[in-house]
Amino acid sequence: MAEHIVSAFDQELRQLASRIAEMGGLAETIVNDSVVSLTRLDAELAQSVVLADRRLDALQFEIEDKAVLMIARRQPVAGDLRQIVAAMRTCNELERVGDLAKNIAKRVIAINGEFHSKKLVIGVEHMAELAMQQLKNVLDAYTQSNAEEARNVRERDEEIDRLYTSLFRELLTYMMEDPRNISMCAHLLFCAKNIERIGDHATNIAENIHYMITGEQLTDERPRADETELSANDSDS
Amino acid sequence: MEMTDVSAAEAPVASNPVMMRASKVCVFYGEKQALFEVDLDVAANEVTALIGPSGCGKSTFLRCLNRMNDTIDGCRVTGRITLQDADIYDPKVDVVELRASVGMVFQKPNPFPKSIFENIAYGPRIHGLAKNKTDMEEIVVTSLQKAGLYEEVKDRLNEPGTGLSGGQQQRLCIARAIAVSPEVILMDEPCSALDPIATARVEELIDELRENYTIVIVTHSMQQAARVSQRTAFFHLGKLVEEGATDTIFTSPKDKRTQDYITGRFG
Numbered sequence: 001m002a003e004h005i006v007s008a009f010d011q012e013l014r015q016l017a018s019r020i021a022e023m024g025g026l027a028e029t030i031v032n033d034s035v036v037s038l039t040r041l042d043a044e045l046a047q048s049v050v051l052a053d054r055r056l057d058a059l060q061f062e063i064e065d066k067a068v069l070m071i072a073r074r075q076p077v078a079g080d081l082r083q084i085v086a087a088m089r090t091c092n093e094l095e096r097v098g099d100l101a102k103n104i105a106k107r108v109i110a111i112n113g114e115f116h117s118k119k120l121v122i123g124v125e126h127m128a129e130l131a132m133q134q135l136k137n138v139l140d141a142y143t144q145s146n147a148e149e150a151r152n153v154r155e156r157d158e159e160i161d162r163l164y165t166s167l168f169r170e171l172l173t174y175m176m177e178d179p180r181n182i183s184m185c186a187h188l189l190f191c192a193k194n195i196e197r198i199g200d201h202a203t204n205i206a207e208n209i210h211y212m213i214t215g216e217q218l219t220d221e222r223p224r225a226d227e228t229e230l231s232a233n234d235s236d237s
Numbered sequence: 238m239e240m241t242d243v244s245a246a247e248a249p250v251a252s253n254p255v256m257m258r259a260s261k262v263c264v265f266y267g268e269k270q271a272l273f274e275v276d277l278d279v280a281a282n283e284v285t286a287l288i289g290p291s292g293c294g295k296s297t298f299l300r301c302l303n304r305m306n307d308t309i310d311g312c313r314v315t316g317r318i319t320l321q322d323a324d325i326y327d328p329k330v331d332v333v334e335l336r337a338s339v340g341m342v343f344q345k346p347n348p349f350p351k352s353i354f355e356n357i358a359y360g361p362r363i364h365g366l367a368k369n370k371t372d373m374e375e376i377v378v379t380s381l382q383k384a385g386l387y388e389e390v391k392d393r394l395n396e397p398g399t400g401l402s403g404g405q406q407q408r409l410c411i412a413r414a415i416a417v418s419p420e421v422i423l424m425d426e427p428c429s430a431l432d433p434i435a436t437a438r439v440e441e442l443i444d445e446l447r448e449n450y451t452i453v454i455v456t457h458s459m460q461q462a463a464r465v466s467q468r469t470a471f472f473h474l475g476k477l478v479e480e481g482a483t484d485t486i487f488t489s490p491k492d493k494r495t496q497d498y499i500t501g502r503f504g
Contacts, residue, residue: 002502009501075460077487080500215489 009074016066016087017143020094023059024139027094027101030056031135031198034101035128037108038191039121049105056098063091079215086212090142093201093208097135100194100201107187116184120174123167124192130160131195134202141209150209153202154218160199167192253280256421256451257302257339262316264297264306271297274316275477277470279421284443284452286466286483288459290498293472295455299423302453303339304332320420337364340414344426346406348398348413353390356398356409357381360417376416383449384412385442404435408442415450422446424454428461440465459499463487471495 004010030052037045067088070076076084134153141149171185171192207218257279264272272294279285279302287295297306304325306312318325325335337360348356357377358367367373377394381387386408390401398409407427414422424443428436443452443465456462462469463483470480471492479492490496497503 002497004501005503006501074501077459077463077499078490078496081488 006074009070009080012066012070012074013080013083016063016070016084019059019063019066020087020090021139021143023056023063023091023094024135024142026052026056026059027097028132028135028139030098030101031128031132034104034108035125035132035195037105039125041108041111041116043109043112046105046108050102050109053098053102056095060091060095064088079212082212082215086208089208090205093205097198097201100198103194104191107191111184111187114184114187116181120171120181120184120188123163123170124188124195127160127163127167127192128195130163131199131202134160134199138202138205138209141206145209145213147210147213150206150213151218153206154210157199157203160196164192164196253283255279256281256321257453258317258319258322259298259301260317262298262301262314262318264294264301265313265315266309267311271475272301273475275472277477277480279451279453280468281451282447282449283468284447284454284466285468285470286462287453287455287470287472288457288462288499289472289478290503291457294475295470295472296425297475298472298477299425299453299455302421302423303336303341305336305341307332333363337417338419339421339423340417340419341423341425342407342410342414342427345430346403346410348401348406348409350397350399352395353381353398353401353409354394356413357416360413364417366417380412380416381409383415383446384408385438385445386412402435404431404438407431407435407439411439411442411446415446419450421451421453424452426455426457429457436461459487471498473498 030049033045033052034049036042037049067084070084071081074080134156137149138153140146141153168189171189174181175185210216210218255278259275259277259279262272262275263270275294275298277285277298287299289295300306301314301318302325304314306314314326320335320338324330325339349359351359354377357380358373361367361373361376367376378387381390386405389405390409398406401409407430411422411427428439431439440461443454446452454462454466466483468480469483469486471478471486471490471494473494479486479490479495481491486495487499490499
């Protein structure tokens, strides 16, 4: 894309993109740390996640302020406007990702001292790896303005959903096996739900990126593979 | 007040019948070709904005629509332009009649050096639109009302039109164009000499006029095109590059040149 006649506008757009990249990097770190703190039940690391999330919130405000100011000053249209709108939406999604990681971390602090066996966490860990990969890919798609990669991320969210469904059943099994597992597994279920939500946010970011690049909204419903709500209803009856 | 109004940008597009149609229009100033095979439909009761950098041919095109280019020596127009399916370049067409049907408002307000009343009455008089004095008074008042100027000038209709403020003068010129019951009103940068408030008034007026008239506006202000028009046509180097719903042009234009121009990348 050619440079603007007003070079300060280009500079502002670049700054906006680099802030999003910074926020994305931080969100990745926070998610990773929260999962590590869960697998190791490291309350100290969990505490650092809670603190780091504040930085993410601050970045979100900064990006929003910048974006609003740019709209007021530059009256952006077309691709410029889409880029700014996508940045605003993306920073919201990343802020939510941070919140979800923080929830996991808070749970780790709460779990401290509960009975648990290592095998319980393996499934959650695996699911988190997939979610983190999705987050990484979508942030790469953002920095490289790659609409195809964004679409791929969106497609792959199904895997996380499927994994969540199977993990849900697995954790139910552990609870039935040994009632001492119940408390830990309940915490893990919430953690798994948080991770599944992180995947959803990565998908939303992918949709933003696709819109930013092509100007088209991806509206067709993705097939949903999350059937836990269904199975929860089944177990009620 | 109920929020039933739709702003100009959200108004429904497409479906309206074609009021004017340009097919393969070329314009030459002597040897120099200024416009290359322009095809453009102007839909009735819509505002069509023509945008593009200086010298892109948008004003030249606008002036073809009521044969203002006839007055320029060495200017030659080829192709076909119709108004309600009738060829406006047909030798049988009375150009004075045509310019009543396709009125024009210019960049700088140019009221006649006469009273406000006479500014409006002049056109209807030469076209014989008023049977008597009462008729004429009615035409003057309704025209001023439609142009949103009546309340401001009703007590001084006999004062010179040139004594009004710039924004009022421009609305007087719009009232003058309306007075001869045109189908189409052409506007060549009607707000470029006005302050933001007067501009907003004229834009509001354009949106109202759309109900009864078809409007084609040339503007250098991209934001103005986005605000007032339903369709936008982008001209560059004498060619029509892209034409479409204003909403689409300003959010996801198809042509890279359009994108570069409206986002301020060349001009």
